[in-house]
Amino acid sequence: MQKPGKKVSFLIAGAAAGALVLSGCSGAGSTGGSGDSGDDTITALMVGNPQMEDIQKLTADNFTKETGIKVRFTVLPENELRDKVTQDVANQGGQYDVATVGAYEVPIWAKNGWLHELSTQADADSGYDKADLIKPMVQSLTGEDGKMYAAPFYGESSFLMYNKEMFEAKGLTMPEHPTWAQVADFAAKLDDKSSGVAGICLRGLPGWGEMFAPLTTVVNTYGGTWFEKDWTPKVNAPEFKEAANFYVNLIKEHGESGAPQAGFTECLNTFSQGKAAMWYDATSAAGTLEDPNASKVAGKVGYAYAPVNKTEYSGWLWTWAWAMPKTTKKEDAAWKFISWATGKDYEKLVGEKLGWSRVPSGKRTSTYSIPEYKDSAKAFADITLGSIEHADPTNPGVQPRPALGVQFVGIPEFADLGTKVSQELSAAIAGSKTVDAALNDGQKLAEDVAKNYQ
Structure with a gap:
């Protein structure tokens, strides 16, 4: 695997700086940075997923009560979170002491020197038990020096969730390892627009980590890839086009209403309210779906492995993890929070206080x-x-890859590339562009990226 060099590091920093200028320095919000709050307060930026909403509820009465350290949270949707944390970390803004970042960012940011390594604290913390962390999750958060640069909060792959009552009503049986052809057939039979029920919910919201999280796994199992081993771009290759056309057409014919604006959160709401027969997405969604206080389909959901075509498995590999930017002036307090949030006792706390199905698992x-x-x-x-054990970031498809990643390409430029191509495909879902035209445009963008590596 060719590693991104200094030129690429400067590219992402420059892009973040440009974004900060264009946004009118939007990073300077009312939440305040690590330098603006007292010694007993740290600032945390996190994605607005259910597991993060839970930690926000539990922090004051547990972590703060035990340590005296207050945590000031800023919670944002996934795409906004990615923009804001990149702006702050890449530009050394110092606004946040801890932040949730993903498996894509950590190795790149560690190489750029933007994050504190956490192996030293984890190894010295006798109660942390670093060895208990699931190995693929730690590996995905490890830098070139072999040290861990973020601690996994929860880990996930992807699978297919389906409403068992709807399947039974139609006399349908979901196999444990379905194909995408079978899923499309089920979606057609279960689609009931007159009752407000979609055959399937799939992300159509633009974003490399939104639409392309599930879609890239479809591309992989259809035999496609973003780049071949020698960095030859394959975005408009027949296999990529077949997968993208399948995905877009499935959404247009049997997907949820408002699909071009539907990401993880919107599909979670749709499926949990009984408004979709199937949903292909993150395994971490199951905890919320099985919580009767948050879901109308609790106890009615079946689970199957990620659908396939040419590969045996196709689930992605991801972790949302707590990282500590190098700019924090409160390293000790930040580690105490990370240790608490990713430790064994926190999982027991969630189970006892909020329900065991809501434990942030997979780590x-x-x-x-x-x-x-x-x-x-x-x-x-x-x-x-x-699903986690069978996810292979080194070999997720039918051909060798030049960079790590199942549902992403582990290079800095992919965030921009994937997002721009997803915007084109979201327009195709909306009916204003064809998939083939979108991918032809995407191929040109990928060719520009490949020049940095060929």
């Missing part, structure tokens, strides 16, 4: 030995672990 082996969790997660725990 610690010990989680799967907790009797209460095993009982509450029996519908999805095994298939979640199986």
